[in-house]
Amino acid sequence: MIFSKQSAEPRQPPSQNPSRAQGKEKSGRDTEGLFYALSCYWFRIWLTLFFRYRIFHSERVPRHGAAILASNHASFLDPVAIGCGVPRPCAFLARDSLFRVPLLGRSIRSLNAHPVPRQSGSPRRALQLTLEILRQGRLLVLFPEGTRTTDGTLSKLRKGIGWIAKRSGAPVVPVRVDGSFEAWPRGRRWPRPFPVSVFYGEPLYYSAEESEDVFLERLRNAMERLGHADPAAESSVSNRAGNRPGSGSDEVTSHSFVGPQSRSPRPRLHRDYFIACFARASHVLRT
Secondary structure (H helix, E strand, O other), rough: OOOOHHHHHOOOOOOOHHEEEEEEEEHHHHHHHHHHHHHHHHHHHHHHHHHEEEEOOEEEEEEEEEEEEEEOOOOOOOHHHHHOOOOOOEEEEHHHHHHHOOOHHHHHHOEEEEEOOOOOOOHHHHHHHHHHHHHHOOOEEEEOOOOOOOOOOOOOOOOOHHHHOOOOOOOOOEEEEHHHHHOOOOOOOOOOOOOOEEEEEEEEEEOOOOOHHHHHHHHHHHHHHHOOOOOOHHHHHHHHOOOOOOOOOOHHHHHHOHHHHHOOOOOOOOOOHHHHHHHHHHHHHOO
């Protein structure tokens, strides 16, 4: 039997076209970006309808380059409320166990969430992951408290945020989410309607002359002041908390990270509340 030279040679796998591979990669990024944009659009409608979602001073967030949004953490609503308040995509960190849930894991990964293991040595890996994200010039949402609060107060800030700010050189924007603890506190299975507002502060930069403890103190003070330097925002917080007119500014200050013992009672929801929610939702749709 005679074999031709062509049939005797083993077949080589077809070489992959580099331009085609780059096109597929770019198409995948575009699809993820579209999913993120559509998700933010619908999340904003949902937040506006059920939580009278409001944003203050989002123009303080850098529009380009690496930056950190450092916020208090009281609820599962916090990442959604923070991410929907800025005009550029945000990156998030989430515990790796969430990514093992089939549908949830794929969804949050498409929303720029990155898994962080909780085994031994995971803090160092988490810090390295944050630096890698910031080197890409992205906007990263961090919660310096490390976990959700159990009583609505601002817990002690961990030193990791100072380490990241020092080594990355990225500006740190203090953020305060108000009302999320009342809407969906830790231990509650489902959220309840309650006004939620997000306040963005002026960016802070780590100075070579200061220590990490000093930077943490500056960041904490900036987070606690948010919502009270702006008269309009202060009035909004006071009215949503159910404070009586003429009661003074002390009640407004007491609403900031002081725990439930000093908080005003949750207002009863009635027809005017939902009318206002639908009005704000229609405004979001028009814009």
